[in-house]
Amino acid sequence: MPDPTDDRLGRLRAAMRTRGVDALLVGPSADLRYLVGYHALPLERLTLLVVPADGPAALVVPELEEPRAVDSGAAAHADLVTWSETEDPIARVVDRLQVAGIDLRGTFALQDRLWTSFTLALQAAIGGASWVPGSSVMRDLRLIKTPAEVEALREVGAAIDAVHAVVPDLLRAGRTEAEVGRDIADRILEDHDEVNFVIVASGPNGASPHHETGDRVLEVGDAVVVDIGGTRAGYCSDSTRDYAIGHLPDGYAELHAVLERAQDLAVDAVRPGAPAEAIDAAARDHITAAGYGERFVHRTGHGIGVEEHEEPWIVAGNDEPVAAGMAFSIEPGIYVPGRYGSRIEDIVVVTDTGVERVNHRPREVVVV
Template identity: 40%
Template structure:
């Protein structure tokens, strides 16, 4: 597995992203985009700032206007070092002053703006008070495709993150499972993700026996037993881009029913991955997976969407779910993760990250390559 550090994104890369965001906003009938600390700000500018800071930090993007970052004076030196700083104008404000008076002149007085989803309510309310004729809509609603289509450098990082998750799975299968607590295996998964290059671990789910019927079960003190089916779901960020994979393993020999359920999920996951191609709606991926499971008699036990986008966060648009009519385009990356969950008994989930390729090169490519067979562990 390649573990080298990829080349950093350049100021030109960030300039292109900010320009694209401004154009997309104009095309959507918005006066601009307002970006608070969080993944959108990192993706657009390379500037990392704690998302829980109470001081206003706001990137303002609008067509025909130079990108401007409103930032607290005490954080301005760090903002000036960001990779995309050369493409922005910095406007700082000092404690004791009204930051909305600094931001307001950058906004149209009666415009409608897209706002990053994690913006603080008090900052949005502050802007509304200063500019009462403005209105706001979340970026997920207004510009869901803003980060959805990845370029070659982003795809390279996502592939490397997937390979690191695959290496983690291959190693965890070698350790003892029976007689150990879920939380101990969860910590071991986290250690392995870091060993294989992840700087951030977002989740390491170990859902054993009846806990496997809860898709988001938090690993606890349950001791894994012989005969348990175990859902493993883990991921995080490597070089700023996400991994997310699920495999289901079994302690000792499974029953015929357990094998049958696993086979159904594997068939559904394969069919959904095979269905990926440019031009189909996101909901079609969900429909394909759901039909396989429903036809096998387990439809009521598939209780979540088939997939979610991935990039600088491990969950982001687009979503593979009924009602999502956004068409797939080359460069999109998302999970395909159908599951069956039998309450009080066990669950099965299989998940790969898939990227949409060009029509001539096939419909989609998996970024995870580990076996999807039911693995037997000790």
């Protein structure tokens, strides 16, 4: 990553010229990994990719981080410019801009999540510039996946499906959520490069969508929400399934049937041109009609790619039409405080004619 056949920097420069942006500045982030393949550490020492609208890119890195940058393959996409402990890295960035012939009174796109200290220092050093969010030029590149990216999502989707296949072997009364979570993390690493998150939410903890896996002991009659994901070859997985220890708790079968139908309706609503909010409504309206509307407390989905959460957002109020190549989760959930929760999550990709599921595990509750 990035795919050598995909001229990401070329497409980026075209977007910059269209929007009148003279240079893009990118720190450690998914954007940096996407553009040059470097997973930089978010240190107090500045790492910054400088991409002029015309001319070669440069990756400004601390001298002690140069070996990691070289090992990442970033030098195939950008000139490496190092700075020592006694040098001013902001000055190195300004020097590189001037070498590229960029007017320091021009328009600069700055990565959305750069540390405030770096942002303020750059703005002070390039005082006459106009500034716009980096997403103004990066968004469309990452939003629409190439065929190679879709294939990467299929592969990582299959990898996380394989983890869910062994989860029933790990769940049993008497074990803690944390013990199960550690075993799941080990299994994720068998076919992923890193673990992004593991949620094991048992019994009443399942009513918290982002429960922190803890020391609660699993009991007979618990419903257990297992939401897991990792990164493989630069792309993320994310899938949720529901389990029960010994038997289903009262009312859970009926609730889960509503959820399965809601997810089907949302997936069926995915097609090029469909507004994101219409996909959300397909799931939400069914859940509301079944009497659980106020128990569905989050959006129906989020985009996925080099980050586990990225655009598009499948939520009420987002009237942007989805398009072929977009990838996102469909994950309706119902949460009953003090009792249990339930969520079903699959990743889907918008195709030219409809939708493709990336995850293929059975969606019914597995009783162990």
